[in-house]
Amino acid sequence: MNIPTYKDVSIGAKIPSLIKKPITRTTLALFAGASNDHNPIHIDIDFAKKSGYEDVFAHGMLVMAYLGQVLTNWVPQTSIREFSTRFKAITNLGDELKCEGVIADKMEVNGEQCVKLDLSVKNQNGDVKLAGSALVAL
Amino acid sequence: MIDKKWIGHAFPPLTAKVESGQLAFFAKAVSENNPVYKDENDAIVQGYERIPAPLTFGFSLNLNTPETFGYLKDMGVPIGRILHGEQKFKYYKPILEGDEITLQRSIMDIATKKEGKMELIFEEVTMNNQNKELVGKMNIIIVVRN
Numbered sequence: 084m085n086i087p088t089y090k091d092v093s094i095g096a097k098i099p100s101l102i103k104k105p106i107t108r109t110t111l112a113l114f115a116g117a118s119n120d121h122n123p124i125h126i127d128i129d130f131a132k133k134s135g136y137e138d139v140f141a142h143g144m145l146v147m148a149y150l151g152q153v154l155t156n157w158v159p160q161t162s163i164r165e166f167s168t169r170f171k172a173i174t175n176l177g178d179e180l181k182c183e184g185v186i187a188d189k190m191e192v193n194g195e196q197c198v199k200l201d202l203s204v205k206n207q208n209g210d211v212k213l214a215g216s217a218l219v220a221l
Numbered sequence: 222m223i224d225k226k227w228i229g230h231a232f233p234p235l236t237a238k239v240e241s242g243q244l245a246f247f248a249k250a251v252s253e254n255n256p257v258y259k260d261e262n263d264a265i266v267q268g269y270e271r272i273p274a275p276l277t278f279g280f281s282l283n284l285n286t287p288e289t290f291g292y293l294k295d296m297g298v299p300i301g302r303i304l305h306g307e308q309k310f311k312y313y314k315p316i317l318e319g320d321e322i323t324l325q326r327s328i329m330d331i332a333t334k335k336e337g338k339m340e341l342i343f344e345e346v347t348m349n350n351q352n353k354e355l356v357g358k359m360n361i362i363i364v365v366r367n
Contacts, residue, residue: 120281142305
């Protein structure tokens with residue numbers, strides 16, 4: 084991994100993005116097991132319908148895990164100080180998610196040179212599913 | 222409506238072991254390509270003692286209970302009505318394979334929106350490892366559709 088340095092990154096620069104495979108029922112079943120999140124709304128269509136949804140939908144934390152990969156493909160995890168997201172819209176079966184990050188600011192935090200990133204996850208239609216940010220020490 | 226008595230409530234702490242099998246399963250489930258999360262040798266080359274848990278794994282450790290979201294049931298919130306609103310992690314030290322993490326969940330606030338059609342639960346979770354080092358914190362907003 085070529086670790087970026089503080090002086091080499093500029094505000095507005097994009098970090099490498101990531102496109103994940105379309106969400107399937109198998110994706111959700113595997114993530115339910117692996118993540119301990121057994122909420123049936125993500126794996127049981129009968130329960131989802133009873134709860135007022137047309138079908139099951141993705142766990143927000145699955146999409147956040149994808150977004151985190153953009154960060155950890157870019158810098159070692161030990162450089163990441165904060166990572167946060169707002170879940171803006173439900174991610175549906177078949178959605179092909181693109182995870183992106185851009186340098187929003189450079190500043191010193193607790194004596195460390197840090198960059199703030201604006202992060203987003205969009206589906207194939209450009210609908211924003213997650214909007215987030217991260218604080219990374221470089 | 223959620224009883225406001227829960228504001229300030231600290232749930233009993235939960236201790237969860239970071240199992241190697243679960244880390245491998247998680248890596249598969251999120252189609253992780255970064256070898257540091259799958260290969261101990263790569264993790265050691267990258268400066269870790271053991272495989273690190275990925276950025277969002279603390280949330281899964283906190284669900285390591287017989288009933289997913291059992292604490293919401295205690296609060297009278299049906300699981301079919303919740304959505305995840307916001308999630309924040311603060312990181313102080315990596316969580317590694319084999320660690321035993323103690324998680325403490327507290328309800329910081331409960332807000333009513335849209336004339337009671339929606340409620341927001343604000344939670345904070347601290348995470349300490351087996352050496353009693355604070356490894357991270359989570360702030361969670363759960364949306365309840367009434």
